[in-house]
Amino acid sequence: MGSIKLKSGSDIKSIIEGGKHLSEIKGKLYEKVKVGVSSWEIEELAVKLIKKSGGEAAFKRVPKYSWATCVNINEGIVHGIPEKGMVFQEKDIVSVDVGLYFRGFNTDTSFSKGLGVSAEHKLFLDTGSKALENAIAKTVTGNYIYDISESIETILKKEGYNPVKSLVGHGVGKDLHEEPQIPQFVFRKRTETPMIVPGMVLAIEIIYTTGSGEMSYANDGWTIVASDGKISALYEDTVAVTENSSLRITK
Numbered sequence: 001m002g003s004i005k006l007k008s009g010s011d012i013k014s015i016i017e018g019g020k021h022l023s024e025i026k027g028k029l030y031e032k033v034k035v036g037v038s039s040w041e042i043e044e045l046a047v048k049l050i051k052k053s054g055g056e057a058a059f060k061r062v063p064k065y066s067w068a069t070c071v072n073i074n075e076g077i078v079h080g081i082p083e084k085g086m087v088f089q090e091k092d093i094v095s096v097d098v099g100l101y102f103r104g105f106n107t108d109t110s111f112s113k114g115l116g117v118s119a120e121h122k123l124f125l126d127t128g129s130k131a132l133e134n135a136i137a138k139t140v141t142g143n144y145i146y147d148i149s150e151s152i153e154t155i156l157k158k159e160g161y162n163p164v165k166s167l168v169g170h171g172v173g174k175d176l177h178e179e180p181q182i183p184q185f186v187f188r189k190r191t192e193t194p195m196i197v198p199g200m201v202l203a204i205e206i207i208y209t210t211g212s213g214e215m216s217y218a219n220d221g222w223t224i225v226a227s228d229g230k231i232s233a234l235y236e237d238t239v240a241v242t243e244n245s246s247l248r249i250t251k
């Protein structure tokens with residue numbers, strides 16, 4: 001593991017500005033996700049909006065990844081490559097992950113959207129959204145990464161869902177993925193995890209399934225799917241830690 005890279009006040013101002021752009025992009029992508037739309041259309045819109053923002057597609061800066069978004073459906077968990085042939089259908093759960101590189105800093109955000117889903121799957125999505133809200137509330141000076149992890153695990157387990165333990169939230173800044181790692185489950189004693197301090201910028205992620213939480217790679221080498229074929233979802237926002245509060249940079 002590398003060291004945690006704390007951000008200065010001027011760094012956070014730049015990150016906030018990038019986050020505002022990314023929030024607008026996220027909102028427009030969310031509205032675009034409808035029955036009959038393809039994941040490639042989501043990608044095309046993201047590319048257009050990112051260019052308009054004056055930033056760069058953060059994900060295209062990842063070695064060997066050539067797209068601005070990751071789009072997954074149902075049992076797809078993360079890192080799905082957008083394709084013209086992936087057309088959204090009624091009852092699908094669509095997850096979209098997008099990042100922006102703006103003035104030297106990355107921001108990262110994700111959402112899941114149900115298209116005419118059942119009450120059971122609506123509860124599944126609502127639980128992930130609630131878990132993200134509660135995790136962000138724990139992201140304050142003086143708490144520990146443990147507090148974020150414990151909050152997420154408690155909410156998911158209460159409804160019978162499982163986090164994908166092989167995938168974690170992370171620090172974010174000049175690099176898209178920085179320390180600390182932020183698991184969605186408790187794995188160490190509280191004080192053995194990093195303390196949350198001013199200057200941290202964290203991408204808090206809720207990556208979970210209705211099944212076991214075990215994952216596998218698809219044949220494209222990127223897409224990660226639920227090994228048991230169960231429904232999955234993804235929620236993520238970038239949060240900056242200040243002296244007195246946490247600031248949700250993407251929303």
